[in-house]
Amino acid sequence: MGAQSVEQAAAGPVEAPVEALVEARNLRKSYGALEAVRGIDVTVRRGEAFGFLGPNGAGKSSTMRMIAAVSPASGGSLRVLGMDPGAEGPAIRSRLGVCPQDNTLDSELTVRENLLVYGRFFGLSRAEVARRADELLRFVQLTDKAGSRVDDLSGGLKRRLTVARSLINNPELLILDEPTTGLDPQARHLLWDRLFRLKQQGTTLLLTTHYMDEAEQLCDRLVIIDEGVIVAEGSPAQLIRDHSSREVCELRFGVDDHAGVAARLHHLGERVEVLPDRVLVYAEDGEAVAAAVHEMGLSARSTLVRRSTLEDVFLRLTGRSLAD
Amino acid sequence: MSTATASRPPAPTGLVWRQFDHWRARWRRTWRGSAITNFVLPVLYLLAMGVGLGAYVDSGGARASLGGTDYLDFIAPGLLATAVMQNAVGASTWPVMGAIKWDKTYHAMIATPLRTRDILIGNLGLIAARLTLTAAVFWVVLVIFGVAVLPWAVLAVPAGVLVGLAHSTPLFAFAAWLERETGFMLFYRIGVVPMFLFSGAFFPVSQLPDPLEWLAQVMPLYHGVELVRGLTLGTPDLLADLGHVAYLALWCGVGFLLADRALARRLGG
CATH class of the missing domain: 3.30.70.980 (YebC, transcriptional regulation domain)
Structure with missing residues (x-):
């Protein structure tokens, strides 16, 4: 990474690096009369693992959908990768990876096909997608399941495939909504290990969870969100020191x-x-x-x-x- | 892991084509089965109704009210139109709701640079391919039964696809708007079945009481049946057919706009 940026700098003009990948100010989301997100301020910096911790229905998923540029904000301001999700959705989404709460895999296709067709949505060539798919199957340890139908996979394997799929475009920011909900302890630890490696490689992680152990394991910094507002922010250790x-x-x-x-x-x-x-x-x-x-x-x-x-x-x- | 990968920035056009491999992969799983069904069903229909029932109808001296044709010639093109219509219903209802509610594949797709309109156009492309297969296979059956009169009959295939799409786009909108699948059952019973029976495929709509005849003529399927019949039998009425095409195109267009809105609302709320 370091050598690469030196090379780029030497090669000529490069885009100014966006250090705040997500900047939300007084961000709001309403569905009719229901206010799911009621004015939150969040800054996610490049390279960190940032968490939204809160109970079900706290507004975490709504916030993720706005950041993922698929759901328009109802109020406040939001910049993702320095761009406006309302105006530049496709450009933002081309640089994000999204691992949704439901796996949303194509059950009619095989494990490998799911990766191949998904990579094409990002404009990657067939050769590039094939190379990435094999690499990612190795990364999530699904290589021997490449030809299996998605329906035949266990919950943990489906989750790993969804994570692999979210990485097909080598995203700068990986958004994970409840990554280990419904998984058994072994499957959770394997997934945590993979996410930790991604973080080591420099991928910025943004995740929601209602598991405190997950937040403590993975997050450098987190916000605690309840009923659509942020009630505390800091590192897990800092939050525990300050509030307990x-x-x-x-x-x-x-x-x-x-x-x-x-x-x-x-x-x-x-x-x-x-x-x-x-x-x-x-x-x-x-x-x-x-x-x-x-x-x-x-x-x-x-x-x-x-x-x-x-x-x-x-x-x-x-x-x-x-x-x- | 490699760091060389970079997804290309989205061009304003061309996002639809990025779905080609996706829809092709899905098509590959089903096309053989549907090709066989698409062949066997018309053969059975034409044997039973065209040849079997037709012998009675023709011996009863109905030729005049059928426009001077055998019963087989009368119903065969109409059955092509209704077969494509039914295929369109199947392809534009449950699979669309599934991609929104069950598998949620559309939700996976909008997390990529694709926009809801790209997805709509891509999926309609797959549906059009399916409808083309249905119409083409049925057309081959018509040729085998000696019903199709060339060269006009060749146009019966694209006409059939148009009939299908005129049903697909409004149904896509319906499926993207509908919350529960029970609505499809209801629509099938009070919409598809009466349309199938009373749109002029089995008997001329002029046999119906006036108000029902007018109702039948509002349905896109009636125009599809008339259009496909004239082309198949080599006796097109060009002015009337232009009207049929325009009316079917109107259903396609309005349906597309409604589907576009419904899908954007459903996925991007």
Whole structure:
């Protein structure tokens, strides 16, 4: 990459590099009376992995569709790769890769054919597309399935094919909407590994997820989005530092009234959250909390001490858990 | 991984052709099967209705009201027109809804430089290819049965494709607008079946009561049947045929505009 840019600079005038690949200001999207996105500001820089974390229905997919230049914004401003999606949709889309939430594969065609015909939409020659297709099948480890019908693939394999397809035009910005939703743990880890490699190679990643572990694994920076607005922004570590304690002690008591028990625990930590099935005590030292609870003579049915996660940040900021 | 790949910037034209390999790959899976069906069905129809039923009709002295032709000659071209129409219905309803709702292949396509209009034109191109196959195979059957009178009869094939497209574009619009497939069932029962029976393929529409005759004449299929029959039997009425072509072209054009709007709304909301 480095050598290539030096060469280009020496060769003559080049386009000014767009360092902000996505710039949204007060971006809005309405469907009739429903306001799905209610004024968000986001800047995605070249080379980073940027995440939208939020529950289902938070406005993540609507935002992705606007950035992918397939759905017009209802208000605010949006620049993608320095261009206006409303006016230059095809030019923007030719440099994007999109991995949608539904796989949208052509079930009448084979695995390899899906890549071949898709590459042609970008104006690539047949030879180029064939070369890319084989390369990408290797990358997502689907080479031995090249001739299979898409219908015969498992969910994880279909997902990998969709990721491969989204890379056929060697995109500068790869948009992934819920990349691992519905996959088993093994399939998720394989996909994460591939996405991590892409990032290493310099591809900018923009992904939505409602899994906090996915956001922590993949994202350099993320926004937490809820009901169409951004409630926090930063790196996963920064967000946890800013909005949660270092550790959490999760306590399950054999009672219906967790709130009643929680009232007696407030002095043990910085903050106490009550969920339907457990109480969370946020503190620097979770083990100390667990010991103190035991000394108070309260017998928890189960006790778990863990580090704070983005899930806790989300709970803190919205009062709800991500799974709701 | 290679970094040499760069997709070419989209030219204002030429995006439609980028879909050629896609539609060809889909066509490859189905064309043999449809060619066989397209051949067997007309043969069965012509044997049963043209030859079998025709013997009764002709012995009953109906030639005059059929315009001086045998019953076989009368219904065979009409059946070509209705066969293309039915094929157009099949190609422009379920597959379109599938590409929007089930497989969502259109959604995959608009994530590329392609625009909804490119996709519409590309898909209509595939449909036109299918309709051409249907019309051409049927036409061969007409030649075998000795119905087609050359050279005019050659034009029955493009005329048949026009009849099909006049149904395809409005149905494409309908399919892109419709939320649930149950609408297709309803349309088939109250639209396609009556049109098939009463558009002049089996008997002259002048046999119908006046209001029904007028209704039949509003349907594009009636004009298709008249056009294809005149050309096939080598007895075109040029002025009337020009009218039929213009009327069918109007359905194509209006249908295209509606489909263009419906698809853009459905995919780009």
